[in-house]
Amino acid sequence: MKVKFWGVRGSYPVPGISTNKYGGNTPCIEVRLNNGQLIIIDAGTGIRMLGQELINNGFGSGKGRADILISHTHWDHIQGFPFFKPLFIDGNQFTIHARPSNHLHLKEIISYQNKDCYLPIPFNAVKANLDFVEIDADQKFRIGDAVVKTFKLNHPNIAIGYRIEADGKVFAVVSDTAPFENVLIGEQFIPKPPSTLTEEEERTLGELQFKLNSVLEDVDFMVYDTFFQVNEYVKNPHWGHSTPEHGIDLCLESGVPRMALFHHAPGNTDEILDGMQNYYRLKSKETHVEVIVAREGEEIIL
Amino acid sequence: MEITFYGVRGTVAVPGPETNEFGGNTPCVHIRTKKEYNIIIDAGTGICGLSRKLLATPLGKGQGEISILLSHTHLDHIQGFPFFIPVFIPGNRIQVYGSHPEESDLKTILDGQLQASFSPIYGMSNFAATLDIKELDAQPLSIDGTTVTHSMMPHRGIKSTAYRIEEDGKALVYMSDVEHEGGHAGENAVQFAQSAQILIHDTHFTAEDYAKSRGSGHSSIETAIELAKRANVRQLVMFHYSPDYSDDVIREIYRRYNDQSGLTLIPAQEGLKLIL
Ligand SMILES: [Zn+2]
Ligand SMILES: [Zn+2]
Ligand SMILES: [Zn+2]
Ligand SMILES: [Zn+2]
Numbered sequence: 391m392k393v394k395f396w397g398v399r400g401s402y403p404v405p406g407i408s409t410n411k412y413g414g415n416t417p418c419i420e421v422r423l424n425n426g427q428l429i430i431i432d433a434g435t436g437i438r439m440l441g442q443e444l445i446n447n448g449f450g451s452g453k454g455r456a457d458i459l460i461s462h463t464h465w466d467h468i469q470g471f472p473f474f475k476p477l478f479i480d481g482n483q484f485t486i487h488a489r490p491s492n493h494l495h496l497k498e499i500i501s502y503q504n505k506d507c508y509l510p511i512p513f514n515a516v517k518a519n520l521d522f523v524e525i526d527a528d529q530k531f532r533i534g535d536a537v538v539k540t541f542k543l544n545h546p547n548i549a550i551g552y553r554i555e556a557d558g559k560v561f562a563v564v565s566d567t568a569p570f571e572n573v574l575i576g577e578q579f580i581p582k583p584p585s586t587l588t589e590e591e592e593r594t595l596g597e598l599q600f601k602l603n604s605v606l607e608d609v610d611f612m613v614y615d616t617f618f619q620v621n622e623y624v625k626n627p628h629w630g631h632s633t634p635e636h637g638i639d640l641c642l643e644s645g646v647p648r649m650a651l652f653h654h655a656p657g658n659t660d661e662i663l664d665g666m667q668n669y670y671r672l673k674s675k676e677t678h679v680e681v682i683v684a685r686e687g688e689e690i691i692l
Numbered sequence: 693m694e695i696t697f698y699g700v701r702g703t704v705a706v707p708g709p710e711t712n713e714f715g716g717n718t719p720c721v722h723i724r725t726k727k728e729y730n731i732i733i734d735a736g737t738g739i740c741g742l743s744r745k746l747l748a749t750p751l752g753k754g755q756g757e758i759s760i761l762l763s764h765t766h767l768d769h770i771q772g773f774p775f776f777i778p779v780f781i782p783g784n785r786i787q788v789y790g791s792h793p794e795e796s797d798l799k800t801i802l803d804g805q806l807q808a809s810f811s812p813i814y815g816m817s818n819f820a821a822t823l824d825i826k827e828l829d830a831q832p833l834s835i836d837g838t839t840v841t842h843s844m845m846p847h848r849g850i851k852s853t854a855y856r857i858e859e860d861g862k863a864l865v866y867m868s869d870v871e872h873e874g875g876h877a878g879e880n881a882v883q884f885a886q887s888a889q890i891l892i893h894d895t896h897f898t899a900e901d902y903a904k905s906r907g908s909g910h911s912s913i914e915t916a917i918e919l920a921k922r923a924n925v926r927q928l929v930m931f932h933y934s935p936d937y938s939d940d941v942i943r944e945i946y947r948r949y950n951d952q953s954g955l956t957l958i959p960a961q962e963g964l965k966l967i968l
Pocket of ligand 4: 510764766847869
């Protein structure tokens with residue numbers, strides 16, 4: 391299995407010289423099985439560049455097929471869809487898996503941005519064959535030669551984590567999420583961090599943490615939302631993002647040997663991310679968890 | 693007035709080394725009036741960079757006022773709005789002006805972008821600043837010593853709003869996201885841009901690419917030059933570059949047309965400042 395990063399930035403795309411190294415595109419990850427099967431995770435602006443590459447590989451002549459797993463439908467995870475060229479070629483086949491929200495059908499959510507008032511690209515310009523599969527947390531399903539497990543994350547309006555097993559390896563994407571502590575985030579807006587948790591909330595957080603630890607148990611490589619530095623997390627735990635320390639703790643608890651810092655904050659310049667890479671490389675000598683900073687264009691072979 | 697470009701890219705933000713020179717952020721132009729009032733045209737991702745700068749002004753303390761003029765509500769022109777930090781600071785007053793396609797109203801469209809499915813903000817009601825959304829009518833606006841008039845331009849099935857901002861007898865015209873009928877500006881567009889000191893115009897395409905993309909709602913560099921000449925405009929700013937154009941392509945377009953156009957061609961670039 392091969393994992394390739396096409397977009398690693400959180401919130402909004404950040405062009406400019408200070409993001410040239412790690413990349414300014416919003417989330418998109420390519421998962422390629424040994425048999426060539428393609429799974430795409432999230433459709434941020436990074437999917438535009440992936441699309442250009444796919445055009446030269448079967449998708450240009452309408453012979454491509456792929457599954458797209460969406461963590462959640464915040465803009466930074468779906469805004470690249472209208473610019474994904476293989477969608478506009480007859481014959482290509484895509485299955486889009488995501489958790490619907492706000493009583494809207496998944497297709498309505500994905501195509502909402504194609505309304506006349508938001509984009510000059512009507513959804514009926516899509517020529518590929520699209521299947522929409524509405525999923526939820528705690529499911530297990532097979533796509534081609536891969537087995538996918540879904541799990542709930544701690545994020546405004548709920549995000550879904552994915553565990554993908556194929557070729558004898560296990561890969562997991564855990565983004566966007568806050569750790570399961572301090573605040574339980576659900577479908578309602580939380581204006582400020584709660585001062586205390588109810589017993590019910592404590593129990594639910596415990597259960598979700600337990601499920602997360604179990605699903606990650608035999609994972610070889612995890613991509614984790616590390617939008618925050620520690621001081622930022624403390625101020626805004628209700629925003630639904632984590633720090634690298636949260637990710638490392640999770641790896642230690644679940645026995646994950648290797649993780650990538652992901653969903654970088656817009657203000658995290660190459661210089662800051664280089665600093666983080668050095669710092670966490672040293673730290674891994676104590677923790678024995680290998681930490682890399684996800685970088686656009688980087689391929690990880692599992 | 694002082695005009696600064698924060699986002700010049702059309703359609704979708706394009707990070708990467710190929711856009712370092714001209715910039716990959718979607719449209720946002722900042723105008724500081726003589727009296728130091730802030731006007732912003734369009735709220736693409738460029739507004740995120742501008743936002744950080746404005747925090748050093750009274751807007752950073754909740755004592756500021758600003759006017760945002762929207763050309764239209766395509767996402768590349770509004771997607772930066774939820775990241776414009778002054779909207780989260782109580783006390784600020786933010787006026788948003790614009791128009792919209794028939795079937796909805798401006799507030800609903802802007803709010804639609806922020807609904808729970810798409811944004812952790814869950815709607816504009818969670819902004820802390822006082823927001824005043826005003827639909828444009830036939831009356832010119834008077835914004836702190838400037839006069840702002842507008843005109844509607846054809847843009848693939850909808851209309852975009854062109855703005856003319858005048859101060860001390862000098863005029864800036866912003867006309868982005870427009871495809872004039874047949875690729876030639878109509879009389880109303882020529883009238884609207886007449887004798888402006890600076891015209892910022894949609895130059896999404898080269899002439900060759902435009903010929904292949906008619907009906908997309910955008911203009912070619914040649915259409916923009918023709919309009920500038922007919923309207924007696926001396927300085928034309930190239931704007932809303934195609935996301936497929938690298939710095940090299942934009943530089944090449946500029947070189948090719950700068951000499952032959954007979955006017956001052958200015959390729960918009962993030963950070964570029966023009967004084968009027
Ligand atoms: Zn995100
Ligand atoms: Zn999110
Ligand atoms: Zn545009
Ligand atoms: Zn437009």
